[in-house]
Amino acid sequence: MSLVPSLFGGRRSNVFDPFSLDAWDPFEGFFTPSALANASGATARDVAAFTNARVDWKETPEAHVFKADLPGLKKEEVKVEVEDKNILQISGERSKENEEKNDKWHRVERASGKFMRRFKLPENAKMEEVKATMENGVLTVMVPKAPEKKPEVKSIDISG
Numbered sequence: 807m808s809l810v811p812s813l814f815g816g817r818r819s820n821v822f823d824p825f826s827l828d829a830w831d832p833f834e835g836f837f838t839p840s841a842l843a844n845a846s847g848a849t850a851r852d853v854a855a856f857t858n859a860r861v862d863w864k865e866t867p868e869a870h871v872f873k874a875d876l877p878g879l880k881k882e883e884v885k886v887e888v889e890d891k892n893i894l895q896i897s898g899e900r901s902k903e904n905e906e907k908n909d910k911w912h913r914v915e916r917a918s919g920k921f922m923r924r925f926k927l928p929e930n931a932k933m934e935e936v937k938a939t940m941e942n943g944v945l946t947v948m949v950p951k952a953p954e955k956k957p958e959v960k961s962i963d964i965s966g
Contacts, residue, residue: 859921861896870931870949872896874923877943878916886938886947889924892931894949897922930954 861874874896876884884898902918905911927933932950939946 859896859898859923861923861925863925865951867951869951870927872925872945872947872949874945874947875943876900876940876945879940879943881940881945884940884945886936886945888933888936891933892927892929894925894927894933894936894947895922896924896945896947 859874859876861872864871872894876898879898879900883900884896887895887897889895897920899920900918903916927949930952932952935950937948
């Protein structure tokens with residue numbers, strides 16, 4: 807649950823989560839949807855698609871599991887990348903529907919445009935073994951965890 811309300815509505819950030827790159831953005835508010843739309847010729851809806859890719863992150867004893875809802879996208883339109891050995895980046899683009907000259911649109915609610923989410927993973931993540939699958943518009947990224955090192959205990963004989 808979000809402790810800080812989001813400008814874009816619905817993004818789940820947690821200022822107390824050291825692994826969330828969404829927690830603090832020094833440029834927050836500098837690039838607003840309307841400012842980006844005016845600068846690039848895109849609409850505010852296009853920019854909102856960039857920021858609103860929904861991702862769940864859970865940690866199991868074996869792995870970090872990310873699930874992203876990407877309805878209507880093919881796996882070829884999505885990128886999963888590892889950056890700087892501990893940053894997981896999920897990005898892609900949803901194309902705008904072609905407009906015909908004779909079409910009369912009554913409502914446009916489905917978002918189009920680019921999206922990108924980045925997550926800083928803890929040291930126990932095995933970034934070289936990341937696997938991703940996509941099924942029914944849901945991207946699942948599995949990042950295995952290194953086994954937890956248990957401290958070595960050595961018994962000392964007591965003399966005397």
